[in-house]
Amino acid sequence: MQDWSTHRWRKYGPLVYILISLVVLGGCATQRADVVERGQPPGREIQKHWVSAGETLYSIAWRYDVDHRKLAQHNGISPPFTIYPGQTLRLDVHNMAAPSRPSPRATPPKVASKPTPKAPADRQENKTSRPKASAAPALVAGNPDWRWPVKGRVIAAFGASTGLNQGIDISGKLGDSVQAAAAGQVVYAGSGLRGYGNLVIIKHNDTYLSAYAHNRRLKVAEGDAVKAGEVIAEMGSSGTDSVRLHFEIRRDGKPVDPIGYLPKR
Structure with missing residues (x-):
């Protein structure tokens, strides 16, 4: 019986070894497939936005339901709110710290001014465009006098x-x-x-x-x-x-x- 078992192992052993190896490798492959990049867990707020071509500060603020003024202030952006593709904007405007006030006795040191670096020639800007020179912004004071944009139901x-x-x-x-x-x-x-x-x-x-x-x-x-x-x-x-x-x-x-x-x- 021992000789017969030894004979069977010699004959079928390599095949069994191959099958066991395939099962082990298959298990590893399945385990690796489960490790994928996932989106943010439900309920977690998105903290940053990477600017894409064609976006403006207003469209980004609209997308995330935030006030464009707070978004600009939080990211140190001044009018006319120029942004660039690839630029990172912080969205956590609710974490904005109150601006600090210098001590009345403190005298800020004088710092030599440095020339403003020019943007590379191939750097594309996203601008919230200024109004045309021939027409001043038609902004209204107080509550706008709203009207229906179309006549449908x-x-x-x-x-x-x-x-x-x-x-x-x-x-x-x-x-x-x-x-x-x-x-x-x-x-x-x-x-x-x-x-x-x-x-x-x-x-x-x-x-x-x-x-x-x-x-x-x-x-x-x-x-x-x-x-x-x-x-x-x-x-x-x-x-x-x-x-x-x-x-x-x-x-x-x-x-x-x-x-x-x-x-x-």
Whole structure:
């Protein structure tokens, strides 16, 4: 029996060894496959944003529901809020420390001024463009005199269904005129915000901004001053599955229900 067992092991042993090796290697491969890069755990706030080409400070503030003024201050960015692709912006504006005040007796030392380094020639800037020289910013004082941007009916209310709708959706036909809901300055015009399609953002003053999404064609550019009722886009279905206008109002960077601001029909 021992000789027969030895004979069988000599005959089948290498095959058994190969099978055992494959099982072990397969287990290791499976274990490695589980080690993948994961997104942030639910509930954890994103702390930083890396600027991409075409973004502006306003579009980034809109994306993260923060006040553009606080975002600029927190990152040491002054008007006209020039940013660069690859630049890192801190988003934790709620952690902003109160500005420190120097002691009245302290005398700051004199420091020799250094020449400001020039940006490399191939460095691309993202600018929230200044208004055209021929037109001053049409910013309004106090609360804007709001008007409906289109004439259709509301087909999705603020916070409807999933509670994630940060504005209202208004029906219409392809190519219908989209009008500015109040006078202001265009601070973003593009398609860089996921889910919004062709988007226009208008700054009405330091408190209020409005957005017009899913357009077929944009009629304005960043930096343009617009009047209330001026045509800024053509209605479309970019970024969605049907023709509609998604309209939002932000107050100090936070979404508010537009129905509470628009006149009753």
